[in-house]
Amino acid sequence: MAGRREEPVDPASGPVQRFAFELRKLRTDAGGITYRSLAERAGYGVTTLSQAAAGEQLPTLPVVLAYVRACGGEVTWWEARWRQAVEESAGAGAEKDDAGAEPPYRGLTRFETGDSGRFFGRQQLTADLVDLLRRQRFAAVFGPSGSGKSSLLRAGLIPFLQHSQEAGLRPAAIRILTPGEHPAHTHAHLLTPATSDAGTDTFVIVDQFEEVFTLCHDADERARFIDQLLTARQPESRLRVLLAVRGDFYGRCAEHRHLADALRDANVLAGGMSPAELRDAVVKPAKAAGLTVERALTARLVKEVADAPGGLPLLSHVLLETWRRRRGKTLTMAGYEAAGALDGAIAKTAEQVYDRFTGQEASAARRTLLRLVTPGNGTADTRRPAQRTELESIGQPETARVVEALVRARLLTLDDGTVDLAHEALLTSWPRLHGWIEENRERLRAHRKLTEAAQVWEDLGREAGALYRGSRLATAQEHFSDAPREDLTDLEHAFLTASMAAREQTLRAAARVTRRLRALTMTLSVLLVLAVIASVVAYRQRQAADAARQVALSRQLAAQSTTLMGTNPDLAALMAVHAYRMSPTSQAVESLYTASAMPLRKTLQHLYRPSVLTLAFSPDGRTLATGDRDGIIRIWDTDTGRLRNRLRAHDGATYVVAFSQDGRTLATGDRDGT
Structure with missing residues (x-):
């Protein structure tokens, strides 16, 4: 060469x-x-x-x-x-004469029942699913996001059932649904078996079953819906149920014990395609449309998708974009590169649409797309279908134009008034949208809760008890009090406004009660003070009267003790002690000393010559302490006149003795102050 x-x-x-x-x-x-x-x-x-x-x-x-x-x-x-x-x-590349031709690939949108003629690569999985339904009345297919579960059900399983002549698989009717926010209420009529003279079963296919966890926040309604589905396990129900569940919600299914039991041996896993299956998915739709795919492009796609978990929507989208850039009847490597290749095709398509928006339309696009997202909580982010009326009630006239543009680009789907992301692959493969989600994750969580609470409030006839209060209101205000008016729908705005008004009304009522309580408290305080003063005065008056009576009685007993000294010294001594105990007046002290000194004097004169300089009676009058010139302290029993104890307190004379109030301690003092 x-x-x-x-x-x-x-x-x-x-x-x-x-x-x-x-x-x-x-x-x-x-x-x-x-x-x-x-x-x-x-x-x-x-x-x-x-x-x-x-x-x-x-x-x-x-x-x-x-x-x-x-x-x-x-x-x-x-x-x-x-x-x-x-x-x-x-x-x-694209030829002029077939510019309006139907594309052989679906892009991000799922295959429908009418697309079975271009649905390739899942024949074995479809057969496995049919075999499962032969054995089980209630079953599920699990698989990661992007494994093609929705397309498998619609373009693979349903066409097989529609043409089946097998007795157990010939349906009386086929119904397909997605749970939504209120599954038990919304779909109850679909869980009633169709009338059939042949006695055949009604097949209920629940796509995106994970919505019972991401969109239905009422645990009771979720349980009712699951119980309704589980009735299919009984042959007399005339129902057969198949769930399609995203793989990362497998553990959530175990939260319902009967659901976990039912699925233990009744599920299949939608894994990745084999290289041969991927080749069929790339080449056969093009062949059916009279087109060819360059061998180098086929080989590259098979290699890249085999290493991309959940890469089927990426494959389908890049094939659609490559078809739009085809040269004649051939899908080329150049067209594939121009589309942005596997990793960049979605982002390129989305950015091309976004770049055509005006400033106001771009703002509306951001608000619209974020409303179609439910941020994950321990799981990946998920789609959130929304009614078109909800999106357009934001108040931006550009919203309708934005939705139409995104639907034309197959980034959104519009089905019977419900707007949804074409596929969850958008959440990770479009960097702009992924960045918006990460920047607003906490706000999105608060917004989803606000949207749900506002709808409950509306459903309850705007009952005041359904309004936000406390921490929930504080969180909502933190995120939305200063937000542009267009961030909230009319209903959300009315709900938040009513919640704040109710709180202000409660605060005003509380303030009025507080003011009244303060006035009442002040009045009660004054009355209480006056009552206390009156009580103290009365108490002191009673105390003074009691004390006066005690003093008078003490003096009377002391006088009687003195009178009886000569005739009845024992009685005189007893009365003197009682007089002292009642009130230690000077008369009582003198009477007690005189009565006690009579036997003591003899003892003192008999046992000890020096004179006593000081003495003190215990509070109960039963003990007498004396202090002498020689520093000796003597403790006497006043009842018997006997000496109880003898202690040396000082080297010199003892001039002061005194008992403590409880009578357990005696203090003494001499001339030097010791």
Whole structure:
């Protein structure tokens, strides 16, 4: 090839030929380097490099960049030039005469029952599902987002059932539903078996069963709906039920014990496609439409999707976009690259639509798309279908135009007034939308709760008891009090306004009660103080009267004790003690000392000569302490006159003795103050 002369290329023949002509010129400007030398520098074979400049098809970007580096060209400029050639080639590819042809691929939208003629690659999984339904009246298919469960049910299973002549699989009717926010209430009529003379069963297919966890927030209604479905386990119900559940909600199904029991041995897993199945999904729809797919493109798609879990919607979308950029009857690698390849096709389509929006339309698009998202809580984010009236009640006139544009681009679906994301792949494959979700995750959670609470309030006839209060109102105000009016629907705005008004009314009522309580408290406080003063005065008066009576009685007893000293000393002593205990007046002390001193005097005179300098009676009058000139303290029993104890307190004379109030401690003092 290196020594053979290249066929001439006319740059005016098209973008591919023009790009090949420019590559050849680059090699010539590099000194006419041979393809053999070029291959040694570039790391690609001679044939690959020569075909890159042959003008028959656009080379891949890695080959172009290796070619350019080997020739000493500017890599950045050539990469931009290659992308321009890709766009030009794709734009010139589609034939005019079939511009309105029906595409063989569905893009992000699911296959429907009428699409079975172009639904390929899932024959084995469909057969497994049919076999499961032969054995079980209640079953489920689990699979990750993007594994094609919805398309499998509609374009694979349902057409089989519709044409089945097998007794157990010949349906009286086939009903397909998605749970939504109020499944038990909304779908009760669909769970009544159809009348059939043949005694056949009604098949109920519940797609996106995970909505019972993401959209239905009433645990009781969720349980009722599941119980309704589980009646299919009984043959007399004349129902058969098949659930399609996203794989990351498998654990949530175990929260309902009977549901977990029913699915233990009654489920299949929708895994990835085999290479042969992927090849069928790529090639056979095109073949059915009279088209072909370049072998290199087929091989690349099979390789890339095999390594992409949940990559089927990406495959379907990039095939649709490649079909739009086809050359004649062929889907080309150039068209695939122009579409953005597997990872970038969704983002490219979305950005192309978004870039055509005005500023107001872009704002409406952001609000609309975020309303169609339920942020995950320990699980991946999910779609949230919304009524078109909800979206348009935001108040932006641009919303309707935005919805129509996104539906035309197959990024949204519009079905019987319900707007939904075409596929959850949008949530991760469109960086702009993914960024919006991450920036507003907590606000989105609060918004979903606000939307639900507002609808409950509306359903209850705007009952005051359904309004937000406390922390829920505080959270809503934190996120939405300063938000633009267009962020909330009319209902949400009315609900939040009513909640704040109810709180203000409660606060005003509480303030009035507080003021009344304060006035009442002040009045009661004054009355209480007056009552306390009166009580204290009365108490003190009673206390004073009691004390006066005690003093008078003490004096009377002391006087009687003195009178009886000579005739009845024992009685005199007893009366003196009682007089002292009642009130230690001077008369009582003197009487007690006189009565006690009579037997003590004899004892003192008999046992001890020095005179007593001080004495003190205990509070109960039963003990007498004396202090003498020699510093000795003597403790006497006043009843018997006997000496109880003898203690040395000081080196010199003891001048002071005194008992504590409880009579357990005695204090003494001498002349030096010790």
